[in-house]
């Protein structure tokens with residue numbers, strides 16, 4: 001009898017453990033499913049179909065549910081030179097493999113851009129439509145550079161933004177960047193230009209407008225006491241890790257503390273020339289800073305040009321894959337995914 005009871009106990013024990021092991025396994029599978037599902041859900045939640053029309057609340061960029069949102073993505077190089085890299089396959093790679101929810105179209109004004117060749121408008125429209133079809137936000141960038149004072153081509157800018165903002169007045173995808181990098185000018189010049197262009201866009205829609213600041217969009221304290229008096233305005237902060245360091249992060253923090261809303265619509269791991277090596281330690285400090293402050297960021301640039309800011313190796317095919325990513329490209333991919 002004793003023996004029988006002992007065998008029974010052992011049997012029950014084995015059975016119980018087995019059941020426990022099975023239920024533990026089931027739970028683990030369930031957890032993994034939930035985890036997988038929630039990362040899929042999170043992924044879905046980063047795109048336009050979920051977030052809708054964006055707004056600026058306080059210094060934050062928020063979605064249609066008033067949730068703070070951080071956009072992360074890359075910029076084209078000049079469309080007049082590297083426009084072929086803006087194609088459906090690359091946008092899908094950026095969306096699905098990088099988790100990018102924004103793409104910037106750098107439409108140069110000079111250097112063979114819009115001022116010299118108005119036909120580039122057709123490419124801009126085609127590219128906007130491609131980005132929209134991929135459920136991402138699209139920054140339409142009036143890429144002034146050698147023309148440091150935006151008033152140099154204010155009439156052309158007004159025509160351009162009138163055309164785009166009336167065509168896309170109902171699209172939550174569009175973000176307007178009305179002067180990439182003013183330089184050698186003053187905030188009062190930039191401000192009066194901006195007021196004229198913003199008036200035109202605001203007749204059509206209330207989408208986010210990014211305004212550049214002097215010194216290649218580094219003078220972010222200039223608007224503190226002289227702001228643009230419109231809703232949904234953000235100011236551009238641009239940096240290149242090999243040139244712009246702690247002093248510019250301090251300035252940016254001061255601007256944020258003073259209520260200036262910032263959008264990093266262009267940054268690179270190189271020096272300010274777009275070349276000169278990669279500065280990944282400094283770039284990492286910037287990524288930490290931007291994530292801490294929920295700043296949206298867009299990296300320069302999607303091209304295979306032989307320069308260290310290019311995200312693709314020289315000679316890469318226009319439809320890139322993972323093995324085409326340069327050192328800059330590999331770093332930027334991790335930064336956008338959120339792994340560094």
Ligand code: DCB
Pocket residue numbers: 111145180181215216240243266272273274275300305307309
């Ligand atoms: C910005 C511009 C961008 C420029 C990059 C890197 O300029 F918005 O257009 O891109 O930063 O310099 C470079 C390309 C080159 C191209 C060149 C001219 O990478 O391939 O040949 O544009 O089209 C900056 C940013 C910061 C500073 C200076 C410039 N800075 N800049 O702090 O001094 O003079 O172009």
